[in-house]
Amino acid sequence: MLQQTTVTAVIPYFERFLDAFPDVTALARAPQDRVMALWAGLGYYARARNLHACARVVAENGGRFPDTVAGLLELPGIGAYTAAAIAAIAFGRPVVPVDGNVERVTARLFAMTDPLPGSRKAIARQAMTLNADRQAIARPSDFAQALFDLGAGICTPRAPACVLCPWRGACAGNRQGIAASLPRRAPRVARPVRHGVHFCMVDAAGGILLVRRPEKGLLGGMMGLPGPHWRDAPWPQAEALDHAPTAPRLRVNWRRVGQVKHVFTHFTLLVDVYAARISTFPNSLVGTEGVIHDMDRDDVALPSLMRKCVELARDSNIFD
DNA sequence: TATTCGTGGTA
DNA sequence: TTACCAAGAAT
Numbered sequence: 201m202l203q204q205t206t207v208t209a210v211i212p213y214f215e216r217f218l219d220a221f222p223d224v225t226a227l228a229r230a231p232q233d234r235v236m237a238l239w240a241g242l243g244y245y246a247r248a249r250n251l252h253a254c255a256r257v258v259a260e261n262g263g264r265f266p267d268t269v270a271g272l273l274e275l276p277g278i279g280a281y282t283a284a285a286i287a288a289i290a291f292g293r294p295v296v297p298v299d300g301n302v303e304r305v306t307a308r309l310f311a312m313t314d315p316l317p318g319s320r321k322a323i324a325r326q327a328m329t330l331n332a333d334r335q336a337i338a339r340p341s342d343f344a345q346a347l348f349d350l351g352a353g354i355c356t357p358r359a360p361a362c363v364l365c366p367w368r369g370a371c372a373g374n375r376q377g378i379a380a381s382l383p384r385r386a387p388r389v390a391r392p393v394r395h396g397v398h399f400c401m402v403d404a405a406g407g408i409l410l411v412r413r414p415e416k417g418l419l420g421g422m423m424g425l426p427g428p429h430w431r432d433a434p435w436p437q438a439e440a441l442d443h444a445p446t447a448p449r450l451r452v453n454w455r456r457v458g459q460v461k462h463v464f465t466h467f468t469l470l471v472d473v474y475a476a477r478i479s480t481f482p483n484s485l486v487g488t489e490g491v492i493h494d495m496d497r498d499d500v501a502l503p504s505l506m507r508k509c510v511e512l513a514r515d516s517n518i519f520d
Numbered sequence: 521t522a523t524t525c526g527t528g529g530t531a
Numbered sequence: 532t533t534a535c536c537a538a539g540a541a542t
Contacts, residue, residue: 204525204526204527205526205527205528206527206528206529208528208529209527209528209529241526241527242526242527243525243526243527243528244525244526244527245525245526246524246525247525317521317522318521358530358531417524417525418524418525418526419525419526420525462526462527463526463527464524464525464526464527465524465525465526465527466523466524466525503526503527504526504527504528505526505527
């Protein structure tokens, strides 16, 4: 959960996850949709699929995790960082997990000025040597946690508190007066804008028509409002309505209720939201798709983007 | 090696 | 507002 995600954002998800799946075998035997529903809103949904797959592998092997970096790397969703973190924290192996915090501390400590992401391997190599110390080797878990906390609390991305840093005297970045500017990054490309359309169909009971998204790709395995693919060009209303969900002898009066802006990692999405009320869902629509009656239910795998679209439709009084 | 993957908080 | 960033992994 903590991969690329803040502790603050993770905590409530972590609590609910452990309530639902007290141990790895419970997670292994859970249906995937239940896992995705409890992950909904946290993002990077491949992590949920990988975690579930990982639990199944571990359960197959008697419910015991590998206790070496090499063994952990074999598991789905566990890469170099997570393997080292588990090995050090759970099994006391003398390795240094290199996350964004450790990367930043290392780049500053050794005044490494080559920009990320090209310098990533060199920084990681340097970081591996940080525990070349008798006390560090003796307590791999504490040393890893201490590095995280140094990066999160003292050696922060902006305005680092160098005067409070226990490593100030050894820090080449501080000595050269460039610590706060490290690690340097290659300039990032501008985020393009893409356009989508989604349809919020509501029945008399307040049910909303949902479809399951493909397993792979963006929001993979999650539920969503129906609509055509996202593309670079905007969708004129007439063209958008060609993609509205429909059924034989079903007359639907669509109304554009507004636009949702949603920022993904590598593009910004503008979604035109259309809403309509019908009396009851035809079987041809409900049969292969899903309907929810309460958006606040925690058993629906609805990502934040789709939640925002439904909220917009709700604000348009389509549910009244 | 470079892309693709979410979301929310903060300056 | 925009831009950046967070206990990265898979392809």
